[in-house]
Amino acid sequence: MDTSSSTGSSSSDLPTFERWRRKFSMITGLGGTQEERTADMETYHHSRCEKWKKELMTYSPAVVFMMKHLKLNGCNVSSDDIVCAPCNVNRAGGFSPEAGAVVLCQGKFLSKNHMEDTIVHELVHMYDHVKFKVDWNNLRHHACSEIRANSLSGDCRWSREVMRGFVSFSKQHQECVRRRAVLSVRANPACPDQATAERVVNEVWESCFNDTRPFDEVNQSATSQPLHPS
Secondary structure (H helix, E strand, C coil): CCCCCCCCCCHHHCCHHHHHHHHHHHHHCCCCCHHHHHHHHHHHHHHHHHHHHHHHHHHCHHHHHHHHHHHHCCCCCCHHHEEEECCCCCCCEEEECCCCEEEEECCCCCCHHHHHHHHHHHHHHHHHHHHHCCCCCCHHHHHHHHHHHHHHHCCCCHHHHHHHCCCCCCCHHHHHHHHHHHHHHHCCCCCCCHHHHHHHHHHHHHHHHCCCCCCCCCCHHHCCCCCCCC
């Protein structure tokens, strides 16, 4: 039986017109079933995620640098250790200590630069896990790694903060790092309340914000912002 037009078929197996029809449906939301549109969108997101991931693991200076230093610490990161997958949560990625792998939420990326920042962020967590033996149930350990990952990755660059609706010309980078670290610690099941999250971030702030390993310093592109208007 010919199953080339079934919902489960890969797009490359479909006749030319059917591929065009489903791409048109995916873009416009018109035609086809909801299941077809959802499946086609996930296929598109996964393909784009894998393409960008491969390019970044090969050509991104920051990603290649992090992979090099993970290897120096006994952790050889391959493409299999950075997984593109659909996510139900409202975030771009995550690090699984149990699996020793990074998950990229394939439908959440605004651009390849966004994915680059996310990969670097999660590789900082992986680096901390390997080098410093982080106990992720210890809120001080978790807070320290979140401070470092947000500061070193580019997650808190000025343009990204503007897109989130946060605009500041004074200590913008520090404010963003602190806010995002508190949010992450608060989401830890071991954290009882907001006050505890804020307290542990404050307790480790000075030493962890100033710890830029394996970088010599915070990348200027991670903190770039326009000049203050005169």
